[in-house]
Amino acid sequence: MEEKKGEVVLFRTWASPICTRVEIALKLKGISYEYVEEDLTNKSELFLSLNPVHKKVPVLVHNGKSIAESLVILEYIEECWNTTPKLLPEDPYQRAKLRFWANYYDQKIVPSFYIIIVSKDKEREKAIED
Ligand SMILES: N[C@@H](CCC(=O)N[C@@H](CS)C(=O)NCC(=O)O)C(=O)O
Incomplete structure (x- = not known):
């Protein structure tokens, strides 16, 4: 069941297995999100403003705040949606x-x-x- 935690947007590109990792986590936890396909050959100003350091996908935007780096995003998802199925086992x-x-x-x-x-x-x- 989805936990209501506000608006979630994922900037990604279809051909990225790194982005897929984040998408799997969102789906596993039942989090609704908007998918934005970013053209890496012509990055949008909005995207560049969301990840000005590395300028890479994936970028997760949660309630207007951006998070970059897939593993950082996964940890954020785990910490924020902590009552849904766990990404990491206890043991x-x-x-x-x-x-x-x-x-x-x-x-x-x-x-x-x-x-x-x-x-x-x-x-x-x-x-x-x-
Ligand atoms: N360490 C980053 C790597 C992200 C990454 O390499 N993204 C690639 C797509 S898979 C990208 O955005 N490339 C565009 C570029 O380098 O300009 C992560 O785990 O998020």
């Missing part, structure tokens, strides 16, 4: 295992994903295999 060992796979996703899956969508031939085949 420290289970947490460690989850962090291991989250790190694996960042180190292995995300780079391969970008190679798959932009490369051809052998490089692409290798990324698929990886």
Whole structure:
């Protein structure tokens, strides 16, 4: 069940597995949000004002306040919507295992994903295999 905590907007781009991570968290917690597709080849002034340091998606805007960096956003979501299903398990060992796979996703899956969508031939085949 959704907890009413105000307006949530997610600036993302469809081809980003990093953004998908935030979207999964929002869906898991049943949080309603507006999706704004940002064109990374022509970033809007609004978007640049929301993440002036890194200028990257994802950016979460909650009640007019912006939060950048996907892992920071996940922690914010967990802290703000703390009565909905937990993103992290209680048990420290289970947490460690989850962090291991989250790190694996960042180190292995995300780079391969970008190679798959932009490369051809052998490089692409290798990324698929990886
Ligand atoms: N460490 C950042 C990485 C975010 C990131 O790399 N976003 C990419 C899309 S996946 C981006 O916005 N790239 C646009 C750019 O670098 O100009 C996070 O976890 O949020």
